[in-house]
Amino acid sequence: MSTAKWHTRELKDENCTADLVVVGGGLAGVCCAITAAREGLQVLLVQDRPVLGGNASSEVRLWILGATSHMGNNNRWSREGGVVDEILVENLWRNPEGNPVILDAILLEKVVVEKNIRLLLNTAVDSVSVDESRMEINSACAFCSQNQTAYTLRAPFFCDASGDGILGFLSGASFHMGAEGFAEFGEKLAPPQPTNDLLGHSLYFYSRDTGRPVKYVAPSFAMADIGSFPRFRQLGTSDSGCKLWWLEYGGHLDTVAQTEEIKWELWKIAYGVWNHIKNSGKYPEAENLTLEWMGMIPGKRESRRFIGDYMLTQQDIVEQRLHADAVSFGGWAMDLHPPRGVYSFEPACTQWHSRGVYQIPFRCMYSREIRNLFLTGRLISASHIAFGSTRVMATCAHNGQAVGVAAALCVGNQCAPRDLASGELLERLQQHLLRTGQYIPGISSHAQDNLARSAKVTASSERRLDRFMPNGETIPLDEPNAMLLPLNAGEVPVFYLICDVEEGTILTARLMQSSKPGNYIPEVLLDECSVDVAKGYHQEVALQFGARLDRADYVFLMLQATPGISIHISSERITGVLRLVHGMNASVAKSAVQSPPDDSGIDSFPFWLPERRPKGKNLAIRIDPPVAAYRAEQVTNGVNRPCLTTNVWVAAQGDEFPTLRLDWSEPQTIRELHLAFDTDFDHPLESVLMTHPERVAPFCVKHVRVLDDAQRCVAEMSDNHQSKCKLNFQPPLSTSSLNIEVIETHGAPAAIFGVACYG
């Protein structure tokens, strides 16, 4: 053997600096990174896997959901705004079939087009260095197995969007893992004593019909007898992807340290299930099916939850508590699962909804100890019970957007995240978030630098809510039906329906309102009327109520179930009006009235749900006097979705050149014009598996032209499908008026939610 000195080698290393390091490329990290980059920060986005999206990626294949809750609760028009909306609307446009591989590419594209983001894929953070005197993270180290490079990542601010909280854990930030006991926050859904119980992992598969018989030989590790878990009887051959969410396991284990062990158990279960489908003889319809895809990375629901200056609890959600530092919102149910998943005899989940959406405060989005550490995604500061609701991806992503803007403010003002939680910086954070498309319930945009606010806004015409013309179709009134209508303060108009009546009877209608402004539950009876209707077809029936409204609000015009009557419906759809039925969406509820156990701290209320297009047609109705629900001035009221009123301008029917006009007394210098369109915030836009009837919401403006005070066309966009459009003027425009002409929509009448101009 040679005596020459042995030379070991070192891997390539690289030092990277940025304004913000975001660890974790799930939806939360992606939306945070994109937002921060658009605010001008240099961002390093570090993702340990080959694609972005985390649980939404083609590696796991969960559909992105949030407050809309599959349209299965009372949260109307509650889809999250901003970057996650942009992603979901783009996914609808390119991928209404819900192919997860297409979504991967959309997410990658959205990130790589941002020049301020450096994306490190296949790169895992595995250590941090902390300045203990300042309680700040100095740097994080990461390794990419593909290029064998070790990275040192430095920035004044870090965001942990890694799900398991690698930055928070390594830096010593405090966290909870397991369910808090009742005494901790007084949550009535919490167990009496703290437990180690978590929500488990799940793993999915997809199958495909090959058109000819396919034999299947299972791997030897597949579970031989799937009878060992109680719910195997629920299996159907059409189940794949998210529909197999209940193939869950491991919430009683350490979901970080034992995650590989949990995955092997899930593989055993999932291959066992497929073997059962193919070879038990009980599913002849599976003869031609092949196993198209098996998840390789389990979807992880819960591990560490970090502690910020505030911890969101059950009461915040149920009572819809207001927070001065609200920057985001949630609306998914508190959705809790038994820790042993498939091996449990308990129901696979319990889902308790609040009456409406709830605010999420900024104080949940940074570590209480580590001064420069932001938190986003499922690891934010929330109790186990509240996490049951905040954990869904669109909520995580919306929180990520809040952190992206907050990081930019921290860099610009050289301050810590905590400094943004109150005072003038908080106001700036909220107002700037609204400008980026974020929706914060209860907070409207009133930015001083929005020049549109000082303009006189008029329009070529304004639609009034006067009638929905019948299309010849009827629906039997075997079930109660309601129209959710935006009314103004004052006397309630008379409503006229068109009915087909088989035998003379009495039709009873109620006018109801929600007890809390901004919610959509028929709780308060305003008035009731009963009308004798004689046998006959196509007869107009007047519903007259004595009620007065003391404020503009949505009201429910509710028709009691009356066998023998059919009501005519309309094919016309318009922003901010929906027909609702009393019912249950089995994906998110177990009955049409939420019926919680006694003393659970959960409210009982009925679900009134819209049906998805192409269903859910409006009742053919005439309203007298018509309601001025679509006034042009609403485009500068600072709310860009229906809430209390429609908040939208809609042109009158028959207006051939719908135009919105802004006039100032003096010329204004305008660099940016922001337009907010209606991509139907009631529609959940599930990202995978579930298909959608359209590639774009019918209410969305397609083609728009902008003219200055010399009637010159200064901007034109002919193929829009997005909710928000930003037009830049370089050189800046100098004009004392703007004409915004809607040349074409995607089907419904021209509608614009918001116009903002910045100098």
Ligand SMILES: Cc1cc2nc3c(=O)[nH]c(=O)nc-3n(C[C@H](O)[C@H](O)[C@H](O)COP(=O)(O)OP(=O)(O)OC[C@H]3O[C@@H](n4cnc5c(N)ncnc54)[C@H](O)[C@@H]3O)c2cc1C
């Ligand atoms: C089975 C199941 C069903 C669910 N159902 C739904 C549903 O229907 N709809 C819904 O919206 N939500 C659903 N959820 C919840 C949701 O998927 C998660 O709560 C959500 O994905 C959390 O988002 P996130 O961005 O925080 O984390 P993730 O989506 O997990 O993303 C975190 C990313 O960080 C990366 N990462 C981790 N560690 C490191 C590291 N050290 N270095 C670099 N990168 C790292 C991970 O690889 C991952 O890509 C479900 C969850 C599960 C498991």
